[in-house]
Amino acid sequence: MYYVSESPVHGRGLFASRTIEEGELLGKLKGEPTTTDGPHVLWLTENSGFKVSCDLRFINHSKQPNAIYYDDLTVVALCEIAPDEEIVHDYGDDWL
Template sequence: MTTEKKTYISDSLIHGKGLFAQCSIQKDTVIGYLKGKKTTKDGMYVLWLDNKTGFKVSCDLKYINHSDTPNACYYDDKSVVALRDINQGDEITHNYEADW
């Protein structure tokens, strides 16, 4: 199933727009892969890979908002994976820590 079929964008109670589960997503399922390009400039939707290199996310996954109790995580291969079962309609979240 593609990212587009697993998720949709809607208004978020956390901040602005958010990414939501179109269907139930089981723990350890790959929700999608970040698409974009490397950058050295800070800005909206920039995920920092290290102190000098950012990655400007250009796909729908850029709408994943922060939570201290996230249900998804980004990995070095640019995958976004469910940390626990996510119910249909739940907002998909990640703990930004220092990444954003």
């Protein structure tokens, strides 16, 4: 469904290996809770983070996202994603 490769956005990114349909589940984040900031940490609340350990950690930021993270830690396509298109998520204004 996806693969990790060099990204024009930042470092490495996650790319579609086939057409991904709008609403399709990309997966559920795997990792562990953390209170320490660092690479690949998704902040769920001000004091509660989740250090992502699966390939979904390579989803980069974009103000034109094609994927979304839900509170249950699933990641879903917001629109059709073409093969070799980078999968991106809007990290929010606080991230910038």
